[in-house]
Amino acid sequence: MTGRSGPLAGLKVVEFAGIGPGPFCxxxxxxxxxxxxxxxxxxxxMAAYNVADHRxxxxxxxxxxxxxxxxKPDELELALKLVERADAVIEAHRAGVAERxxxxxxxxxxxxxxxxxxxxxxxxxxxxxxxxAGHDINYIALAxxxxxxxxxxxxPAIPQNFVADMxxxxxxxxxxxxxxxxxxxxxxxxxxVDAAMIEGVALQLSVVLTLRAFGQFGDRRGTSFxxxxxxxxxxxxxxxxxxxxxxxxxxxxxxxxxxxAGLEDPEFDAQWDRARWPALKEKVAARLRxxxxxxxMTVFSSEACVAPVLALSxxxxxxxxxxxxxxxxxxxxxxxxxxxxxxxxxxxxSAPPPRPGDETQAVLxxxxxxP
Numbered sequence: 405m406t407g408r409s410g411p412l413a414g415l416k417v418v419e420f421a422g423i424g425p426g427p428f429c430x431x432x433x434x435x436x437x438x439x440x441x442x443x444x445x446x447x448x449x450m451a452a453y454n455v456a457d458h459r460x461x462x463x464x465x466x467x468x469x470x471x472x473x474x475x476k477p478d479e480l481e482l483a484l485k486l487v488e489r490a491d492a493v494i495e496a497h498r499a500g501v502a503e504r505x506x507x508x509x510x511x512x513x514x515x516x517x518x519x520x521x522x523x524x525x526x527x528x529x530x531x532x533x534x535x536x537a538g539h540d541i542n543y544i545a546l547a548x549x550x551x552x553x554x555x556x557x558x559x560p561a562i563p564q565n566f567v568a569d570m571x572x573x574x575x576x577x578x579x580x581x582x583x584x585x586x587x588x589x590x591x592x593x594x595x596x597v598d599a600a601m602i603e604g605v606a607l608q609l610s611v612v613l614t615l616r617a618f619g620q621f622g623d624r625r626g627t628s629f630x631x632x633x634x635x636x637x638x639x640x641x642x643x644x645x646x647x648x649x650x651x652x653x654x655x656x657x658x659x660x661x662x663x664x665a666g667l668e669d670p671e672f673d674a675q676w677d678r679a680r681w682p683a684l685k686e687k688v689a690a691r692l693r694x695x696x697x698x699x700x701m702t703v704f705s706s707e708a709c710v711a712p713v714l715a716l717s718x719x720x721x722x723x724x725x726x727x728x729x730x731x732x733x734x735x736x737x738x739x740x741x742x743x744x745x746x747x748x749x750x751x752x753x754s755a756p757p758p759r760p761g762d763e764t765q766a767v768l769x770x771x772x773x774x775p
Contacts, residue, residue, distance in 0.1 A: 408466075408754040410437025411746055415585070418443060418486050419467070419494040420507065421760075424540070424565070425524045425573025425601065426496025427463035432578045433494075434466030435742035435751045440494075441767050442467045443483055444760045445474065462739045464757035470768070471761030474505050482773060487512045489771050491588075492520040492581055499525055499534040509596045519594040522581040524573050528600030540565035540601075543572070547605035552612060556626035556633070572604025627678075629653070635685040636661070636675060639713060646697035647713035650688070660707040665691055 412433060419430040421444040434440040442464065458464070470486070472479040484507070487493055493512060495502050502508040502523070509521040526543045527533040533546075544550040544567050545560075554561035577599035584597050611630075615621035620628060627633040636652045652661035655675075662672050669687065674680055692700065697712050704710040714722060720731040720738060732741045734756050742751035768774040 408437055408439065408752070409749065410435065410742075410751040411749040413437035413749070415439065415492070416490045417441070417492045417494060418483075418490040420496070420502070421445065421448075422496035424496070424569040425577060425599075426494050428570055428574030429522070429524065429577045429581070430467060430494050431463050431465060432574065433492075433581075435753060437749070437751065437754075440467045441486060441490075441771075442469050442758075443486070444469060444471050446471055448760050458759045459734070459756050460737055461757045462737065465734075465739070466754045467758055468755075468763045468767050469758040469760050470764045472764075474507065480506050482768065483507060484511070484515055485773050486767075486771055487519065488515045490516065490519065492522060492585060494577070494581075495521065495523045496525070497523075498537065499527070499529045513594055513596075517594055518588055518592060520581055520584040520588055520597060521594065522577050522584075522597040522599065524577040524599040524601065526568070526573075526601045528602065529598050540568040543568040543601040544605050547572075547602045547609070549605050549609060551623070552609075552621075552625050552628075552631060554625050554632075556624060558626070560625065567608065568601040568605050571608055572601045572606075573599065576601070576604035576607070633678070634681050635688050638685060638688070640689050640692040642695060642697040642700060643693055644696040648692065648697055648700055649711050649713055651709040651711075653709070657707055657709040660705065661709060664704050664708050667691055 415433070415438040417430070417433055417438050417440045419426065419440050419442045421427070421442050427442075430440045430442065472483050474480045474483060487507070495507065497505070503510070509523070512521055513519055523529070525534075526538040527536055541550065541562060544553075544563070547568075549567055550560045550562070552560075553563055577597065580597040580599050584595055588594050612621055612628075615628060615630075621631075622628075625631060629637055632638060636650060636658055639647050639649050641647055650661060652658045658675055662668075665688070667688065671680065672684060672687075695703075700710070701712050712722075716738070719725055720733075725731065729741055731738055732753070733739070734753075742753060745751075765774065
């Protein structure tokens with residue numbers, strides 16, 4: 405692990421500890437060089453998840469950790485003094501909780517008018533569901549994303565927690581905060597960034613809604629050409645029980661895939677005849693079951709749009725992933741490398757995940773709150 409570097413070096417962020425999208429946003433900013441101080445509660449934000457080894461909590465890497473009991477006036481005051489010295493705040497409580505704790509945006513902006521106060525929730529700060537509990541699966545359900553995932557005639561498939569927590573939450577919040585920080589440099593005034601995961605998910609539906617506007621995407625899941633309906637955009641099992649992903653949409657890629665797979669049937673010429681897709685899919689599946697995954701990958705060229713479906717235990721060994729160092733390790737802990745890549749101010753992991761509260765006194769001294 406290297407020292408702090410990156411395009412956000414010099415930025416000071418206070419993160420009120422939470423789970424999911426808040427820590428992910430904090431990790432992204434820390435990876436890009438920001439000094440992120442995480443304020444945790446005495447019981448620990450991850451206490452309910454039985455996380456025994458703090459070093460394995462990858463989302464907390466690159467931070468400094470302070471433990472403060474916000475129910476105690478003197479410790480709440482210390483938290484607010486840290487906020488006074490920060491450029492930005494990350495807050496991921498349910499709507500209304502931060503206000504009840506005394507760390508809401510009105511209080512914080514009164515102490516620091518230039519502050520960018522970033523907050524992420526599932527439902528948003530307003531609306532009939534604002535105070536409801538929820539998780540990723542609930543937010544993608546309401547936003548329409550869960551309905552479109554999965555096979556025709558089957559229940560919706562759960563895409564882990566990538567769509568709402570990570571994309572529609574952490575990334576969405578980080579993007580909004582950086583935009584607000586850029587504006588604050590020009591105006592000298594801070595503001596609140598309200599990142600609702602239902603809205604971050606809705607933005608990710610832009611392509612799906614475009615296809616729907618073109619009449620190419622309906623309400624029946626698993627029937628669109630990018631949703632599993634087409635034979636040329638599908639995951640197929642190979643002889644060894646592994647899988648390969650085929651994404652041969654454009655004519656050149658489609659012809660290359662057919663030729664290299666040995667699929668010479670003229671029926672494949674009608675690529676966009678939806679009525680033929682089920683039968684063509686069966687033929688592709690039968691052909692690809694004839695060889696192993698790794699055998700097929702020696703057959704297909706760069707223009708076939710085919711990739712092996714790798715397990716997490718395999719990803720770092722793949723030649724391309726290894727060449728670009730997409731994954732890194734801290735001992736035996738596999739984790740994604742910081743990104744994106746910058747030509748002049750590269751990002752880096754500055755430190756492993758801290759033990760909660762380990763640097764309370766040091767942070768307070770460094771931020772000018774203790775002698």
